[in-house]
Amino acid sequence: MSRHATIVLVLLFLTGGTAFTQSPHGAAMKMDCSACHLPDSWNIPASFWKNNALAPNDKVSETTDNTKKIFQHDADTDFELSGAHAGADCRSCHATLVFSEADPACISCHTDIHRNTVGDDCRRCHTSYSWLVDNITELHNDNGFPLLGAHATANCNACHISESGLEFNRIGNACVNCHDDDFANTTNPNHQQAGYSINCEDCHRVDVPMWSSEGILHDFFPLTLGHDIKDCRRCHNSGSFSMTSRACFSCHQDDFQNTNSPNHVSAGFPTQCDLCHTTAGWMPASLQNHDQMYFPIYSGNHRGEWNACVDCHTNAGDFSQFSCTDCHEHNNAGELAQEHRGINGYVFQSSACYSCHPRGEE
Ligand code: HEC
Ligand code: HEC
Ligand code: HEC
Ligand code: HEC
Ligand code: HEC
Ligand code: HEC
Ligand code: HEC
Ligand code: HEC
Ligand code: HEC
Ligand code: HEC
Numbered sequence: 303m304s305r306h307a308t309i310v311l312v313l314l315f316l317t318g319g320t321a322f323t324q325s326p327h328g329a330a331m332k333m334d335c336s337a338c339h340l341p342d343s344w345n346i347p348a349s350f351w352k353n354n355a356l357a358p359n360d361k362v363s364e365t366t367d368n369t370k371k372i373f374q375h376d377a378d379t380d381f382e383l384s385g386a387h388a389g390a391d392c393r394s395c396h397a398t399l400v401f402s403e404a405d406p407a408c409i410s411c412h413t414d415i416h417r418n419t420v421g422d423d424c425r426r427c428h429t430s431y432s433w434l435v436d437n438i439t440e441l442h443n444d445n446g447f448p449l450l451g452a453h454a455t456a457n458c459n460a461c462h463i464s465e466s467g468l469e470f471n472r473i474g475n476a477c478v479n480c481h482d483d484d485f486a487n488t489t490n491p492n493h494q495q496a497g498y499s500i501n502c503e504d505c506h507r508v509d510v511p512m513w514s515s516e517g518i519l520h521d522f523f524p525l526t527l528g529h530d531i532k533d534c535r536r537c538h539n540s541g542s543f544s545m546t547s548r549a550c551f552s553c554h555q556d557d558f559q560n561t562n563s564p565n566h567v568s569a570g571f572p573t574q575c576d577l578c579h580t581t582a583g584w585m586p587a588s589l590q591n592h593d594q595m596y597f598p599i600y601s602g603n604h605r606g607e608w609n610a611c612v613d614c615h616t617n618a619g620d621f622s623q624f625s626c627t628d629c630h631e632h633n634n635a636g637e638l639a640q641e642h643r644g645i646n647g648y649v650f651q652s653s654a655c656y657s658c659h660p661r662g663e664e
């Protein structure tokens with residue numbers, strides 16, 4: 303190009319003239335050429351861009367009109383040049399120089415090393431700063447498979463098996479997907495013979511590092527309170543965990559027979575201990591359906607007015623007996639009789655009190 307031609311071109315250029323025919327950037331680009339180009343050459347040296355392509359460097363500011371708009375990728379496009387992108391040459395992303403042809407999706411420039419096992423939204427796990435991933439914990443949590451217990455220390459490729467170690471084909475969270483051999487090989491107890499479910503989580507906690515008894519879940523019969531017993535054989539003494547009855551009486555028959563305060567046998571108590579007891583302890587007892595079945599003691603006028611069952615059932619050997627008059631006796635001669643004056647059939651007898659006041663009300 304002759305010197306003369308260069309001057310013409312520079313003039314056109316600086317006056318914002320129609321140099322568009324020259325443009326390799328496509329007809330659609332309406333930006334002023336001088337927002338990026340210097341007067342002396344179409345080539346733009348890498349050093350032109352300050353902060354690695356973000357803005358023209360000082361040399362440019364000296365020679366250009368500072369009021370002129372200078373192209374800035376972050377501000378003027380929808381694609382921020384951060385991390386490793388900040389240092390990259392324009393042409394490495396805009397090979398055609400038709401800038402609008404660049405696609406902001408990571409996968410348009412980077413190979414999906416995972417061979418489509420995690421989808422094409424790379425931003426879920428990566429940024430432009432590095433391919434290293436720091437959200438492994440969250441990823442597993444979000445997938446409903448927190449890495450707990452032995453899983454926290456296992457190698458990635460113990461679960462994610464692929465040649466590159468970078469393919470994450472769906473495995474599925476069910477324990478048996480990875481532990482079917484362990485299940486088949488159990489001997490103590492032999493799970494298959496015992497007919498155990500393959501939902502390992504029914505019995506095995508996942509947040510402990512092994513299969514042993516410390517990690518056994520027992521929610522189907524909670525081992526809490528009086529049943530917080532470490533030695534499984536206290537309840538499973540037949541050599542097998544199966545066929546264990548959950549009826550209280552099956553294990554607490556002796557306790558029942560040995561009671562004396564009150565003597566449950568002579569009191570004629572039913573053997574469903576849980577009518578009156580919880581595993582919190584034998585004392586105090588609480589017969590919650592007493593109110594519906596017999597007489598309100600947890601509600602109504604007598605709520606909070608008695609301390610022990612024997613306040614009414616004064617003969618602990620026979621709960622079909624009861625006394626009202628032990629408490630209401632002080633009124634016998636005086637007020638009580640007064641209040642019942644004129645009431646036909648009034649007698650100072652508990653059974654009479656009960657038949658006229660079956661709910662303990664007036
Ligand atoms: C957003 C910034 C920007 C704008 C605006 C811009 N260019 Fe460019 N232009 C570039 C870049 C970057 C290159 C590549 C430079 C390099 O590789 O050294 C380039 C290269 C060129 C080239 C050389 C092509 C080649 O194959 O080497 C010409 C000619 C050119 N531009 C013309 C224009 C004209 C004419 C305009 C105004 C209509 C214009 N440019 C506007 C950024 C721009
Ligand atoms: C790491 C890749 C990358 C680098 C490096 C890069 N760009 Fe871009 N650029 C893009 C992407 C992607 C878009 C598209 C953004 C969108 O449309 O959402 C874009 C958009 C643009 C646009 C707007 C295009 C339009 O019409 O919307 C211009 C102009 C541009 N880049 C110029 C440049 C210049 C000049 C450089 C060098 C200083 C550069 N780019 C360096 C990726 C890059
Ligand atoms: C328009 C093309 C383009 C797009 C879109 C793009 N990149 Fe890049 N990326 C590049 C180029 C070019 C480099 C620089 C390579 C080099 O340094 O030689 C790069 C470098 C990187 C690097 C540095 C490590 C390496 O491979 O060199 C990472 C990490 C990266 N990109 C991640 C991303 C992520 C994440 C996205 C999506 C958010 C993305 N890139 C989108 C073109 C692109
Ligand atoms: C669900 C998360 C996830 C998604 C989505 C994802 N990756 Fe990855 N990627 C990883 C993990 C995990 C690694 C291993 C890096 C590590 O251990 O820190 C990795 C590593 C990489 C590496 C480096 C490989 C090496 O040799 O070290 C590249 C390149 C990569 N990913 C590209 C991509 C691209 C491209 C996409 C989008 C198509 C993508 N990734 C989507 C999780 C993901
Ligand atoms: C004990 C087994 C186990 C270990 C160890 C493990 N993972 Fe996973 N990972 C899973 C399971 C299960 C999923 C849930 C998705 C599925 O069904 O495959 C998963 C999901 C993922 C996903 C995909 C997430 C998504 O949203 O697409 C990535 C990526 C991943 N793991 C990477 C890793 C990396 C990296 C390590 C090592 C640091 C690792 N995993 C260790 C079992 C494991
Ligand atoms: C994606 C595969 C995978 C899934 C799903 C999985 N595990 Fe694991 N698990 C492993 C790997 C790998 C190890 C470590 C290597 C080993 O000991 O087998 C392990 C170890 C264990 C251990 C420790 C074994 C020992 O004694 O060392 C227990 C207990 C365990 N897993 C329980 C579970 C339970 C319970 C579930 C279901 C909630 C489950 N796992 C789901 C892969 C998995
Ligand atoms: C009905 C409850 C139950 C279920 C369901 C269950 N287990 Fe077990 N498992 C046990 C008990 C109880 C033990 C013995 C614990 C102890 O006392 O050491 C045990 C022990 C084990 C052992 C160690 C004992 C041995 O012989 O190797 C492995 C391994 C094991 N279970 C794997 C599994 C796997 C895998 C699953 C699911 C596919 C599973 N279990 C489902 C109750 C269960
Ligand atoms: C307080 C008594 C008690 C203790 C202690 C106890 N269990 Fe149980 N267990 C039961 C009862 C009752 C059942 C039956 C529950 C049912 O059928 O609903 C049962 C059922 C089981 C089952 C299910 C058997 C099957 O065939 O489905 C397993 C496995 C089991 N227990 C394991 C254990 C282990 C391991 C321990 C020690 C950590 C233990 N149990 C401690 C009372 C107990
Ligand atoms: C499979 C056997 C088994 C079954 C079924 C069972 N228990 Fe137990 N229970 C025990 C064992 C073993 C103990 C440990 C103390 C002992 O030896 O009495 C215990 C302790 C208790 C205690 C604590 C005793 C104390 O001295 O503190 C109470 C209360 C109790 N059980 C109530 C019940 C009730 C109520 C039921 C029915 C819902 C029930 N149990 C069912 C085996 C069983
Ligand atoms: C109708 C209610 C009722 C039923 C059913 C019942 N109990 Fe009781 N139990 C009591 C009362 C009342 C007491 C005395 C505690 C109190 O006053 O709070 C008691 C106390 C006890 C005591 C401690 C007192 C003593 O004499 O040792 C034991 C042990 C006991 N019960 C075991 C059992 C067992 C085992 C069963 C089931 C097989 C059972 N009970 C069923 C009401 C009941």
Ligand code: HEC
Nearest residue numbers: 578587588589596597599604608610611613614621622624
């Ligand atoms: C305020 C008085 C009162 C108190 C306190 C009381 N009861 Fe009763 N209970 C009665 C009355 C009244 C009946 C009805 C008697 C009848 O139907 O013959 C009764 C009936 C019963 C019966 C049925 C007896 C049978 O053989 O029909 C049982 C069992 C019983 N009570 C248990 C208890 C227990 C356990 C407690 C303590 C938790 C308790 N009661 C506290 C008043 C009381």
Ligand code: HEC
Nearest residue numbers: 603604607608613614625626629630655656659662663664
């Ligand atoms: C442990 C002592 C005690 C025993 C036993 C007892 N009561 Fe009461 N009763 C009370 C107390 C205290 C009140 C509340 C008095 C008040 O509200 O002023 C009361 C209230 C009443 C009332 C209501 C009085 C009113 O003002 O409305 C009647 C009716 C009654 N009792 C009947 C009975 C009958 C029937 C029995 C026997 C089945 C009985 N009581 C056993 C202590 C007892």
Ligand code: HEC
Nearest residue numbers: 626627630641645646647648649650651652654655658664
């Ligand atoms: C034949 C039926 C009958 C018998 C038996 C009976 N009562 Fe009454 N009782 C009544 C009637 C009716 C009233 C209501 C009187 C009124 O409102 O003036 C009453 C009132 C009461 C009151 C409330 C008095 C007040 O403060 O206003 C109490 C307490 C009471 N009875 C307790 C007893 C006791 C304790 C016995 C047994 C010794 C008993 N009653 C026997 C019918 C009876």
